[in-house]
Amino acid sequence: MKEPAARSERKFPCEQCPLMRRKVFRDFNKKELDFVSRLKRGELSVDRSATVLAEGTRNPHLYTVLMGWGFRYKLLPDGRRQIVNYVMPGDLIGLQGSLMGEMQHSIETLSPMTLCVFERSELMSLYREHPDLAYDVTWLASREECMLDENLLSVGRRTALERLAYLIAFLTNRASAVGMFNGSAPLLPLTQQHLADTLGLSLVHTNKTVRKLVQKNLIRWRDKGCEVLDLDQLAALSGWDPSDEGIRPFI
Template sequence: MDTRPPKSTRIIPCDECPLCRNDSFRNFEGNELSYISGFKRGELVAEGGSTIYVEGSNSPHLYTVISGWGFRYKTLEDGRRQILNYVLPGDFLGLQGSLLTEMMHSVEALSDILLCVFERDRLFDLFKEQPGLGFDITWLGAREEQMLDEHLLSVGRRSALERASYLLAFIYERAKLVGLFRKSAVITPLTQQHVADTLGLSLVHTNKTLRKLQSRGVIAWKDAGFVIKDIDALMKIAGWEGLPEGKRRFI
C-alpha cells in the first residue's frame, strides 16, 4: 500500500472548477461560490495507488474529488479487504472523521485524483454561515448511506451473477453522469480483484462470474478494466432500475 501523502498542485479558481461546468451538478446560488472560494485551501493530487485516508487516522483536511476516482474500504487484521463504495468526481471525503474524530475506513486512489482541499476545523462555521451549503453536505451524507444500503442488499441477497451485474452497472451509471467516459464506456483501472473485494467473493468465483457475463455479450474485460457493451442487459440481470434522477449537490 502506497501511503505517500498527496502532492500540492496549482490553485483552480472556483468559477473555473470542472464540476461547476458539469450539468449533472446543481448551480450555486447567491454568494455560495464566493464563500466556497474562501473556505477552500487549494488542491492536492493523489497518485493512483496512493492512500488518501487511513482507517484510524485523524486528518485535518476534507476533500471534494474534482477528477479521477478511487474507493473506500475496510480491512480485517489478516489483511482481507472489503471495498465499501467507489469515489468519483463530486464526492466529499472525510466527513466521517470530522464527526467521529477518526476515520473508520480508508480511501485509496484508483487513478490519479485531483482533490479540492478544505480545513476540517472550519466545517462548523460553514453550517452556521451557509446553511444551504450545510444542507448540501447533509445531502451527500444521506446519499452515501443510500448507496451503502443498496450495496448491502446486493451482497446479502443477490446471486453472484446479479451482484457483479449490479456493481458494473452502478459504476457505469455514476461514471457516465460525471463525465468520466470520453470515447467509450471503459471502466478502468478496475481489476477483477477490486470486483472480488467489493462483492465479497473469491477471485476464482469472481472470474467465473465475469466470464458468464462476457459470454452473454454484456461486458468485455481488458487487463485492468471493463467495457460495458449492454448496460440495459446488466441492469435487467441485476434487477436494478438505475440511479435516481435530479441534480447532484457538492461543495
C-alpha cells in the same frame, strides 16, 4: 501504497471548478461561490494506487473529488478486505472523520486523482453562515447512505452473477452521470481483485463469474479494466432499476 504527493499550485480556482461544467451539479450563486472559495485550502494531486485517507488516523481535512476514481474500504484484523463504496468526482470524502474523530475506513485511488482540500475546523462556520450549503452536506451524506444500503442488499441477497452485474451497472451509471466517459465506451479501471473485494467473493470465483458475463456479451475484459457493452441488460439481470437522480449539490 504510495504516499500522496501534495502540490500547492491551484490549477482550479473555484470559478473554474471542473465540476461546475457538468450538468448534473447544481449552480452556486455568487455569495456561495465566494464563501466556498475562501474555505478552500488548496488542491491535492495523488497518483494511482495512493492512499488518500487511512483507517485509524485523524486528518484535519475534508476533500471534494475533482477528477479521478477511488474506492473506500475496511479491513479485518487478519487482512480480509471489504470495499464498501467507490468515490468519483463530486463526492465529499473525510466527513466521517471530521464528525466522529478517527477515520473508520481507508480510501485508495484507482487512477490519478485531484482533490479540493477544505479545513475540517471550518466546517462549523459553513453551517453557521450558509445553511443551504450545510443542507447540501447532509444531502451528500444521505446519498452515500443510500448507496451503502444498495450495496448491502446486493452482497447479502444477490447471487454471484447478479451481484457482479449490479456492481458494474451501478458504477457505470454513477460514472457516466458525472461525465467520466463523455462519449467514449464505458471503461471501469478495476482489477478483478477489486471486484472480488467489493462483492464478498473469492478472486477465483469472481473470475469465473466475469467470464460468464463476457460470454453473454454484456462486458469485455480489457487491459486492467472492464468495458461495458450492454448497461441495460446488466441492470435487468441484477433486478436493479438505475433511477436517475437528477441535479445534485456539491461543495
